[in-house]
Amino acid sequence: MREMIVSELTQAVQELARGFARFLPRLIVLVIIAFAGWVIAYLLKVLSRSILRLIKFDRLSENAGASQLLAKAALPRSSELVSRFVFWVAWLGFILLGISVLGIFGLQEQIVRFFLFLPRLFAALLIMFLGLLASSFFSRATLLAAVNSNLPSPRMLSISVRAIIIVFVLSMVFEELGIAEETVLVAFGIGFGAVMLGLAIAFGTGGKELAQRFLESRLVRNNEDGKNEDELSPL
Amino acid sequence: MLEVSTQEGIAAPRSDGKTVGEDFLTDDFVRQLINVGEIDILVGLHTHNNVKTIGPVVAAIQSGILQWFPRDRAAIIDADAGSSDGTPELVAGASIDDIRPQDFNRLALRTLHSISTQYGNSVARGTALRTILAAGELLGAKAIVVVSPDSTNIKADWLRDFLRPISTDDFDLVLPTYARPRFEGLLITNLLYPMTRALYGLRIREPYAPEFAFSNRLGSRFLAQNQWNDDDARAGCEVRLTLAAIVGGLRIGQCFLGAKNHVERNAADLVPALRQTIGVLFWSMESSFPVWSSRSGSQSIPTTGSEQQFTVDLQRVNRKRLLEMFRSGVKELESLFQSILSPTTLAELQGIAELEEGDFHYSAELWVKTVYEFAAAHHKEVISRDHIIQALAPLFRGRALAFLLENRNASASEVEMRVEGLCLDFERLKPYLLEMWTGKQ
Numbered sequence: 001m002r003e004m005i006v007s008e009l010t011q012a013v014q015e016l017a018r019g020f021a022r023f024l025p026r027l028i029v030l031v032i033i034a035f036a037g038w039v040i041a042y043l044l045k046v047l048s049r050s051i052l053r054l055i056k057f058d059r060l061s062e063n064a065g066a067s068q069l070l071a072k073a074a075l076p077r078s079s080e081l082v083s084r085f086v087f088w089v090a091w092l093g094f095i096l097l098g099i100s101v102l103g104i105f106g107l108q109e110q111i112v113r114f115f116l117f118l119p120r121l122f123a124a125l126l127i128m129f130l131g132l133l134a135s136s137f138f139s140r141a142t143l144l145a146a147v148n149s150n151l152p153s154p155r156m157l158s159i160s161v162r163a164i165i166i167v168f169v170l171s172m173v174f175e176e177l178g179i180a181e182e183t184v185l186v187a188f189g190i191g192f193g194a195v196m197l198g199l200a201i202a203f204g205t206g207g208k209e210l211a212q213r214f215l216e217s218r219l220v221r222n223n224e225d226g227k228n229e230d231e232l233s234p235l
Numbered sequence: 236m237l238e239v240s241t242q243e244g245i246a247a248p249r250s251d252g253k254t255v256g257e258d259f260l261t262d263d264f265v266r267q268l269i270n271v272g273e274i275d276i277l278v279g280l281h282t283h284n285n286v287k288t289i290g291p292v293v294a295a296i297q298s299g300i301l302q303w304f305p306r307d308r309a310a311i312i313d314a315d316a317g318s319s320d321g322t323p324e325l326v327a328g329a330s331i332d333d334i335r336p337q338d339f340n341r342l343a344l345r346t347l348h349s350i351s352t353q354y355g356n357s358v359a360r361g362t363a364l365r366t367i368l369a370a371g372e373l374l375g376a377k378a379i380v381v382v383s384p385d386s387t388n389i390k391a392d393w394l395r396d397f398l399r400p401i402s403t404d405d406f407d408l409v410l411p412t413y414a415r416p417r418f419e420g421l422l423i424t425n426l427l428y429p430m431t432r433a434l435y436g437l438r439i440r441e442p443y444a445p446e447f448a449f450s451n452r453l454g455s456r457f458l459a460q461n462q463w464n465d466d467d468a469r470a471g472c473e474v475r476l477t478l479a480a481i482v483g484g485l486r487i488g489q490c491f492l493g494a495k496n497h498v499e500r501n502a503a504d505l506v507p508a509l510r511q512t513i514g515v516l517f518w519s520m521e522s523s524f525p526v527w528s529s530r531s532g533s534q535s536i537p538t539t540g541s542e543q544q545f546t547v548d549l550q551r552v553n554r555k556r557l558l559e560m561f562r563s564g565v566k567e568l569e570s571l572f573q574s575i576l577s578p579t580t581l582a583e584l585q586g587i588a589e590l591e592e593g594d595f596h597y598s599a600e601l602w603v604k605t606v607y608e609f610a611a612a613h614h615k616e617v618i619s620r621d622h623i624i625q626a627l628a629p630l631f632r633g634r635a636l637a638f639l640l641e642n643r644n645a646s647a648s649e650v651e652m653r654v655e656g657l658c659l660d661f662e663r664l665k666p667y668l669l670e671m672w673t674g675k676q
Contacts, residue, residue: 137619147568234505
């Protein structure tokens with residue numbers, strides 16, 4: 001009986017040792033890939049940081065309003081954040097590549113899905129960034145136009161423009177990421193339609209006089225020379 | 236009368252046989268120009284539905300040529316923006332014979348050609364000027380004068396005043412000076428003139444003028460230098476031409492034309508006006524940094540007649556609206572100003588935005604600092620450059636109000652003295668501009 005136990009144990013230990021012996025080279029390969037990946041990811045981080053600084057990404061990000069958000073959240077500058085993101089994505093990719101070498105059942109598919117998801121993630125981030133940039137630009141343009149035309153509530157107009165663009169961009173981002181595509185699309189359609197309808201009704205009723213003044217100033221300029229006699233000519 | 240309609244001496248061919256800028260002219264227009272032949276003087280008009288005023292303007296031009304340049308070969312070129320009221324036909328159909336009944340003693344020795352061409356369907360002063368420049372180069376014109384089709388007070392003598400300095404004294408650019416109501420053209424008197432003067436050291440009273448004359452040397456250089464992209468086509472070509480002459484070290488003169496009768500009365504035009512003048516000036520500062528950064532002080536330029544006259548006319552000005560728009564601008568655009576202005580300047584502006592009309596005072600020094608900080612922000616592109624120019628509009632309204640209040644009871648000479656004081660402040664604070672321009676913050 002005792003001999004049998006010893007024999008089984010010996011066999012188990014031997015199999016374990018054999019399994020470990022088979023596994024060890026793969027583990028070493030994983031470590032090597034992870035290390036090489038770390039080096040490459042670090043180089044990518046340095047490279048991306050240099051490129052971002054060269055193209056003045058921080059200024060773009062400031063214009064987009066992203067820098068202010070980051071500062072409020074006590075996060076580093078945009079170029080630093082993006083380069084760190086590049087580092088982690090690259091390194092994680094290499095680690096997953098190394099893990100796939102281990103041949104663990106079930107992980108392969110997840111790893112493949114991760115790699116397939118990466119381009120969509122980058123596209124979504126790009127859309128988000130460009131959307132923030134566009135929202136910042138157009139909201140500022142609206143603010144300036146409203147102030148210089150002496151329209152009431154210029155800041156509200158500017159915020160509305162920013163909000164509409166951001167909602168539009170977020171719906172595009174979710175669609176790109178494949179998160180609740182249909183729900184987001186329907187929600188966006190309803191929300192956007194409601195906002196537009198609300199604005200149209202508000203402009204048509206509450207802003208009747210404003211609309212009249214605006215249209216008159218645009219279309220009837222030539223016929224009202226006398227009306228502006230108390231204005232200064234800049235040139 | 237000697238009819239001259241030869242094809243002699245078509246000017247300055249390039250290696251490919253074409254002159255600079257000829258490519259974009261229509262075949263029909265080029266054919267008409269070839270029929271004109273070489274000329275000495277070109278009078279350029281840029282029209283768009285000006286049928287009410289163009290008749291007297293063309294008559295005055297014809298009279299001026301007949302009176303002062305009877306021996307010179309001349310042509311009137313009208314670059315039209317698609318008028319629908321018969322303006323181009325009126326210009327093209329104008330004959331020098333029309334004015335003879337009033338000028339029996341003078342006979343034209345040459346044919347005065349009048350040609351109209353349509354450059355587009357909407358007004359683009361840059362494209363109009365480009366058409367005139369290209370025509371001038373093609374015809375080998377020695378001097379070109381551009382006249383506003385709205386200048387109903389034009390006199391025959393204007394042509395003499397504009398063209399004599401070019402033809403006899405070798406000037407390259409002759410700009411006008413006017414007698415202005417003291418509160419008109421505040422963008423010129425409170426910003427464009429003093430800043431151009433401080434930057435380049437030349438006292439050019441009207442860097443942005445509706446009428447001006449220039450030599451073929453400046454015309455050719457300007458035609459070749461400019462990219463003539465969409466931005467150029469839109470506006471600001473007048474200031475660009477002036478700056479090209481300044482930076483190129485060419486000879487510039489001024490002539491006094493009397494009262495400026497054509498004024499844009501719509502205050503909503505302030506932002507386009509800022510783009511056409513200050514926007515162009517700020518842009519030019521990029522490429523001409525070596526020129527303006529090395530100059531200090533200023534000197535006057537040769538001028539025929541008065542340098543500038545202010546008239547003390549009674550004008551209704553809506554001061555309340557100016558104050559409201561200044562206050563609203565300072566309040567609503569605070570986040571933008573934080574990117575453009577220094578904290579001290581912004582704090583001072585916020586302080587004066589709190590003042591009532593009776594106490595309102597936007598000092599010359601603060602105005603100069605504001606403008607210089609805007610120029611530096613434009614250079615560093617802290618936000619979109621066009622937004623920087625637009626953001627200046629409410630602050631300019633504040634400065635305009637302050638100028639108005641300061642000079643409410645001032646005589647013409649006192650107004651002139653205050654403008655001179657502002658110019659000196661611009662010159663004195665130029666090191667501040669250089670500091671802001673080259674500083675990292």
